[in-house]
Amino acid sequence: MQAEKKAVPRHVAIVMDGNGRWAKARLLPRLIGHQRGVESVRKVIRACNQAGVECLTLFAFSSENWKRPLEEVSGLMSLFMLVLERETAGLIRHNVSMRFIGDRSAFSGSLQDKIAAVEQQTSHCTGMLLLIAANYGGRWDILQAARKLVAKLASGELSAQELTEQALDQELSTFGLPEPDLFIRTGGEQRISNFLLWQLAYTELYFTDKLWPEFDEQALQEAFKAYANRQRRFGMTSEQIQNQQGDVHA
Known part of the structure; x- marks a missing residue:
């Protein structure tokens, strides 16, 4: 795993938070906030695709x-x-291909x-791959992976010694994809x-107070700029990374 600065992350993961609060501040139904959030989704997809994510x-x-609330869930499904x-x-x-x-x-x-x-129409x-996490949870993902491994152990397809990271x-549901380089969460929660x-074990975390309907191309570029200024060490020291980068450019 090469530790170096890159202006554009390969894999960006986003928690799109703040739709309901955006609507509430304007005395609008929460679902209106979700509808406005779709516009931000469209902008971010286009910007990431153009940037080379x-x-x-x-x-x-x-x-x-x-x-x-049931009304909100029903509205979200629609x-x-x-x-x-x-x-x-x-x-x-x-x-752009889409997977869930x-x-x-x-x-x-x-x-x-x-x-x-x-999924079939965009395959x-x-x-760029657009990955949509829907009815998803990180604990669920780990648990379903563990259950598959237990089944392989029980059938003899896998030995205890082969039970590795x-x-x-x-x-996991993301197998074959690069791990996220940059995690973005809007809405002020950290x-x-x-x-x-x-x-997300070694992902760079970026939090912004902007509510999701306010998150646009400029806000995304600010996140990318912050990411580019971070030094990703993956457990190594700064000196090791500098030496590694020196070897690469030698």
Whole structure:
């Protein structure tokens, strides 16, 4: 793993927080805030794609969000379906593929069908990967991976000595993707909130007070600038990194 500064991260993961508070401050229904948040999603997808980001992961709906008021959850499901119907053609036009991670079995049959259809329709795109975490939780991800490993142990397909970090990583929903380089959370809160717990081990964390509907291309560039000024050590010392970089440029 090469430790060096890069202006543009390969993989960006975002917790899009603040839609409800944005609406409340304007005396609007919370769902209006979520609708405005879709505009920020569109801007960030376009900006990341143009910047050369390889993978963008958006936390669209957590496994804990089912606890929200029924009216809001129902509205979010309807909005989810509407966005998939309206945005797929644009993704294809910009060569962006879309994949989903999370337990989709809790969604309606029609929404599950739409998710599968969008994945299939964009599967030929070779540009940026848009990864949508829906009914996702980091603990769920680790648990489902552990269950697969237990099954392999029980069947004899895997031995105890082969139970490694790499073996678990291969069972996670993000297997085959680079780990996030940059984690962004909007809305002023400074926590991970059960998002990509395993994958964020060495990710640079960036928090902003901007509410998600206010997050635009300029705000994204500010996050990228902060990321570019960080030194990613991955457990090494600054001196080791400097020596490594010197060897690379020698």
